[in-house]
Amino acid sequence: MQTAPAQARPSRPPMKGYWREYGWAYLFILAPVLLFLVFTLYPVASAFLMSFQEYSVMGSEWIGTDNYTRMVQDEVFWKSMRNTVLFTIGTVPVNIVITYGLSFFIFQMKNKWQTFFKATMYLPAVASGVTISVVWLAIYDPTNAGLLNRFIGLFGFDPVIWLGKSDTALFSLILMNWLGSHGAGIILYLAAMGGIPKSLYEAADIDHASGWSKFWRITWPLMKPTTLYLLVTGVITSFQVFISVYLMTQGGPNFATTTIAYLIYSTAFNFYEFGLAAAQSFVLAALIIVISIIQFKYFSSDVEY
Amino acid sequence: MKSRSKVIMLIVASVILVVWSVLTIIPMYWMLIGSVQDTKSAASFIPKMIPDVLSVAPYERFFGKTNVMRWLFNSLLISTILTVTNVFLASLAGYAFAKLKFPGNKAVFWVLLSTMMIPAQVTLIPLYILMIDVFDLGNTYTAILLPGIVSVGNIFLMKQYMSSLPTSLIHAARIDACGEFGIFWKVILPMAKPGLAVLAIFTFVASWNDFFWPFLVTNSAEMRTIQVGLASFVYADTTDFGALMAGATVAALPMMILFFSLQRYFLQGITIGAVKG
Numbered sequence: 001m002q003t004a005p006a007q008a009r010p011s012r013p014p015m016k017g018y019w020r021e022y023g024w025a026y027l028f029i030l031a032p033v034l035l036f037l038v039f040t041l042y043p044v045a046s047a048f049l050m051s052f053q054e055y056s057v058m059g060s061e062w063i064g065t066d067n068y069t070r071m072v073q074d075e076v077f078w079k080s081m082r083n084t085v086l087f088t089i090g091t092v093p094v095n096i097v098i099t100y101g102l103s104f105f106i107f108q109m110k111n112k113w114q115t116f117f118k119a120t121m122y123l124p125a126v127a128s129g130v131t132i133s134v135v136w137l138a139i140y141d142p143t144n145a146g147l148l149n150r151f152i153g154l155f156g157f158d159p160v161i162w163l164g165k166s167d168t169a170l171f172s173l174i175l176m177n178w179l180g181s182h183g184a185g186i187i188l189y190l191a192a193m194g195g196i197p198k199s200l201y202e203a204a205d206i207d208h209a210s211g212w213s214k215f216w217r218i219t220w221p222l223m224k225p226t227t228l229y230l231l232v233t234g235v236i237t238s239f240q241v242f243i244s245v246y247l248m249t250q251g252g253p254n255f256a257t258t259t260i261a262y263l264i265y266s267t268a269f270n271f272y273e274f275g276l277a278a279a280q281s282f283v284l285a286a287l288i289i290v291i292s293i294i295q296f297k298y299f300s301s302d303v304e305y
Numbered sequence: 306m307k308s309r310s311k312v313i314m315l316i317v318a319s320v321i322l323v324v325w326s327v328l329t330i331i332p333m334y335w336m337l338i339g340s341v342q343d344t345k346s347a348a349s350f351i352p353k354m355i356p357d358v359l360s361v362a363p364y365e366r367f368f369g370k371t372n373v374m375r376w377l378f379n380s381l382l383i384s385t386i387l388t389v390t391n392v393f394l395a396s397l398a399g400y401a402f403a404k405l406k407f408p409g410n411k412a413v414f415w416v417l418l419s420t421m422m423i424p425a426q427v428t429l430i431p432l433y434i435l436m437i438d439v440f441d442l443g444n445t446y447t448a449i450l451l452p453g454i455v456s457v458g459n460i461f462l463m464k465q466y467m468s469s470l471p472t473s474l475i476h477a478a479r480i481d482a483c484g485e486f487g488i489f490w491k492v493i494l495p496m497a498k499p500g501l502a503v504l505a506i507f508t509f510v511a512s513w514n515d516f517f518w519p520f521l522v523t524n525s526a527e528m529r530t531i532q533v534g535l536a537s538f539v540y541a542d543t544t545d546f547g548a549l550m551a552g553a554t555v556a557a558l559p560m561m562i563l564f565f566s567l568q569r570y571f572l573q574g575i576t577i578g579a580v581k582g
Contacts, residue, residue, distance in 0.1 A: 028400065130556060243516055281430070
């Protein structure tokens with residue numbers, strides 16, 4: 001929101017007055033703008049050119065769209081797309097349902113307990129991706145010393161090679177995501193729930209509305225901005241999932257957990273095919289931008305209350 | 306009738322919340338309790354949920370085999386510098402975008418904001434070449450720090466936050482003939498303290514936990530951050546369960562202590578700027 005009212009502008013010589021009036025503002029944003037030019041704009045442009053070149057320190061060679069052709073002919077690329085989409089579908093909607101459910105239950109509690117549960121559910125978020133991966137690596141230990149194997153052992157199941165088999169590896173990465181931190185989402189949902197006027201529910205009670213219809217007609221529509229925010233950020237994050245793949249499975253077994261972010265890393269820094277990796281990264285960027293724009297369209301139809 | 310269904314609802318809610326809290330906490334508990342059991346001794350070859358013998362041997366092995374003190378120092382140094390630069394530059398720019406009128410204000414802001422959609426993987430390779438080959442900064446603190454000096458996300462948060470501050474005080478200060486920087490330093494910053502505190506905490510935690518960039522631009526054991534060091538330890542020694550859990554604990558514990566001592570900021574800070582985005 002721009003709230004600054006127009007300021008009185010005494011007449012001055014044009015250029016000198018311009019800098020006197022606006023110079024400070026430009027100085028205040030100078031650092032971010034310079035950083036943007038050097039560390040965002042230049043790299044994006046450079047990566048774009050690189051994606052049409054065979055990169056070499058000695059001098060790159062133009063090869064047209066060869067990198068893109070090679071990319072789409074590569075089976076692993078399509079596998080990584082499939083894995084990334086499966087991972088996103090497997091994590092983001094489920095996490096939103098879990099987050100919403102937990103928020104709904106916490107909302108019924110007294111203030112003191114709300115804070116307690118918020119803090120508990122938030123805690124894993126302060127541990128790094130590396131720490132979380134190391135711990136889950138131990139939980140998924142394929143022997144019967146692994147925590148999860150011990151747990152399913154209680155019900156008489158044999159130990160499972162969670163991360164080492166292609167049919168369970170991706171699911172294992174999804175499962176650890178469900179049990180991660182829902183704290184940030186819960187806090188946003190609770191803030192939104194607290195903002196719903198009580199009068200809406202009272203009016204619904206007078207009309208003898210059921211709990212179900214109150215949820216669908218009052219609560220859910222008013223939660224829409226928060227839900228969409230979690231959806232957008234969740235999709236962007238899960239499209240770039242990397243640390244757990246790198247530390248826990250290295251994309252295996254048989255590329256079952258190779259996500260597109262891991263593929264880009266591995267193309268660039270295991271095989272030093274910078275041009276091909278740049279081409280792959282633009283596909284990822286295009287996907288993320290298209291999805292974000294779709295979400296932004298939803299945002300613009302904001303609910304008023 | 307009504308109150309009875311409410312009581313049942315409360316009981317159901319409590320049970321579900323307690324069960325899920327346990328599920329959320331178990332990995333962290335497993336890490337802590339695993340780090341004090343020596344799986345290399347016969348007494349607790351398989352780690353237990355509730356151990357009968359505690360041991361510091363895993364920590365001794367982790368500290369003995371790695372440069373962990375240097376890694377912790379590196380992480381502390383990098384996170385501190387990035388916190389200071391981000392808080393200062395993001396609040397300065399956020400203030401300019403929120404409260405100062407200048408041609409291009411909105412356009413520049415939207416260009417910066419739109420870069421948040423570009424995934425890090427796109428800029429990664431040119432950035433890597435720029436730092437390592439062009440600037441010859443491989444394996445230096447400068448290389449780790451430079452791209453993170455101020456993030457667009459932080460500028461966005463500060464713009465949102467600064468917009469809510471009263472404009473009248475800025476005008477009063479302008480009439481009192483404070484310079485523009487004086488207004489920012491003496492009037493805006495003191496008013497914005499709660500927002501700055503939140504920004505500082507989140508930046509510190511994010512920098513401490515960052516893995517990928519420091520991992521790419523460092524190649525000697527001395528220059529690793531604690532996260533990169535821990536990851537290298539995982540690759541080198543995957544069989545020593547106790548030492549791995551000790552390492553994971555060393556990397557996570559400082560942030561957990563920070564979380565428990567500044568809980569209020571963590572739990573309230575998230576809503577700054579987020580919902581209205």
